[in-house]
Amino acid sequence: MDAIGEYYKLNNGVLIPRLGLGVYQSAEGQETETAVAYALEIGYRLIDTASVYGNEKDVGRAVKSSRIPREDLFVTTKVWNSDQGYDTTLAAFHTSLAKLAIDYIDLYLIHWPATETRLETWRALEELYRQGLCRSIGVSNFQVEHLEELLKNYEVVPAVNQVEFSPFLYQKRLLDYCSSKAIKLEAYSPLTQGKKLSNRVIIRLANKYGRTPAQILIRWALQHELVVIPKSVHRRRIKENFEVSDFEIAAGDMARLDKLDSGFRACWDPTGLP
Ligand code: NDP
Numbered sequence: 001m002d003a004i005g006e007y008y009k010l011n012n013g014v015l016i017p018r019l020g021l022g023v024y025q026s027a028e029g030q031e032t033e034t035a036v037a038y039a040l041e042i043g044y045r046l047i048d049t050a051s052v053y054g055n056e057k058d059v060g061r062a063v064k065s066s067r068i069p070r071e072d073l074f075v076t077t078k079v080w081n082s083d084q085g086y087d088t089t090l091a092a093f094h095t096s097l098a099k100l101a102i103d104y105i106d107l108y109l110i111h112w113p114a115t116e117t118r119l120e121t122w123r124a125l126e127e128l129y130r131q132g133l134c135r136s137i138g139v140s141n142f143q144v145e146h147l148e149e150l151l152k153n154y155e156v157v158p159a160v161n162q163v164e165f166s167p168f169l170y171q172k173r174l175l176d177y178c179s180s181k182a183i184k185l186e187a188y189s190p191l192t193q194g195k196k197l198s199n200r201v202i203i204r205l206a207n208k209y210g211r212t213p214a215q216i217l218i219r220w221a222l223q224h225e226l227v228v229i230p231k232s233v234h235r236r237r238i239k240e241n242f243e244v245s246d247f248e249i250a251a252g253d254m255a256r257l258d259k260l261d262s263g264f265r266a267c268w269d270p271t272g273l274p
Contacts (some may be wrong), residue, residue: 010159014136016107017074019242020046022188022231028054035267036062040073042239048162048188048229049100050078050111051092056099064101075100076107076162078140079125084110084117089124089234093133108134109162113146115274119153126156138162139272140188144177150179160227162186167220167257168196168264169223174269175224186227191241192265193219201260207246212240219244220257 002187007015021039026032032033032055036047040062049059056077063073077100093108111119125137138160139150151157161178165187166170178185196202196215207212214230218241221228230241249257 008154008184010136010184011157012136012159014106014159016136016160016184016227017044017046018227019218019244020044020048020074020076020227020229020231022048023055023059023181023240024050024053024231026053026055026058026231026233031233032058033062035238039224039238039242039255040066042242044238044263045072045240046074046076046227046229048076048194050080050109051096051099052078052080052111056096057101059217060100060102065157070102074106075102076109077105078109078111079121081112081114081117084114084121086124089121090127093124093128097133101239104128104132105134107136107138107160109138109140109160110142112141113139113143113270113273118146119150122150122154126154129156136160138183141268141274143270144174145271146270147177147181148185153200157181158183160184160186162176162188162227163270164265164267165221165226166190166191166192166196166217166264166266167260168192168199168262170258172258172261175226180206184227186229187221188229189266190221190228191230192264193243193251195266196264199260201256205249205253205257207252208253211244214241215244215247216249219247219249220254223249223254 136159
């Protein structure tokens with residue numbers, strides 16, 4: 001992809017593509033299957049789904065028909081809140097595996113730090129990891145306090161924490177904490193679900209670099225060494241979002257983007273959750 005490479009190495013040595021396709025709100029059926037198939041055709045190798053998105057089967061179909069060797073693909077899925085707990089997570093994992101029609105998951109995440117059940121859920125993820133059914137395990141929407149609790153009680157350090165992250169929600173404390181524990185941050189809603197694409201600083205920088213606003217946001221996240229998973233169901237945008245390796249945002253402009261932080265969230269807010 002570019003000088004810093006296409007992959008990051010996770011804390012257990014597994015390689016994760018730096019850029020992937022998200023499929024939240026990609027409709028079940030043809031819409032998801034077509035989007036994933038096209039993404040794989042043009043070079044994406046990471047697909048981010050979740051049981052609650054209702055489209056694991058469609059992701060599985062696109063993966064299968066791509067004929068890309070399984071070891072070259074990176075499939076992420078997540079356990080939903082209603083399945084959290086030890087036995088229920090194990091069962092939910094096998095349901096996801098069957099829907100995706102693959103033998104193992106590359107990254108299995110706790111979707112949300114559910115107060116009562118998250119520790120038992122993590123125990124189940126550790127078991128799945130030990131059994132070799134997931135190449136890596138991680139969490140999503142975890143704040144520093146949730147991570148500290150996990151690290152205190154369990155052996156396996158999450159490989160990834162997937163959280164909302166954009167210049168408008170530059171979570172520096174969380175990023176620094178995760179870096180210090182070798183937990184890779186993965187940016188969801190990196191395009192602010194489209195809500196900030198016409199911000200005037202973003203437009204100015206897009207014009208300066210001859211890029212689109214979406215490309216500026218994706219490149220910003222990559223230069224902060226995050227995994228980034230923009231979602232689109234449109235071919236032109238799926239391609240556009242992948243073409244971010246041949247330019248670099250200068251340090252001064254990165255700082256300008258960092259300053260856009262206003263705590264803006266396009267998605268849900270896990271802060272303050274006990
Ligand atoms: P994104 O920030 O990726 O934005 C997606 C929206 O932007 C869609 O409306 C899409 O429309 C539009 N879009 C995509 N590309 C472009 C472009 N180049 N120009 C203009 N508009 C564009 O939002 P998501 O919330 O989907 O986040 C990405 C992924 O992160 C999700 O799909 C999911 O996999 C993951 N996620 C995880 C969460 C969690 O709790 N763990 C929560 C939320 C997301 P269109 O499709 O019509 O092109």
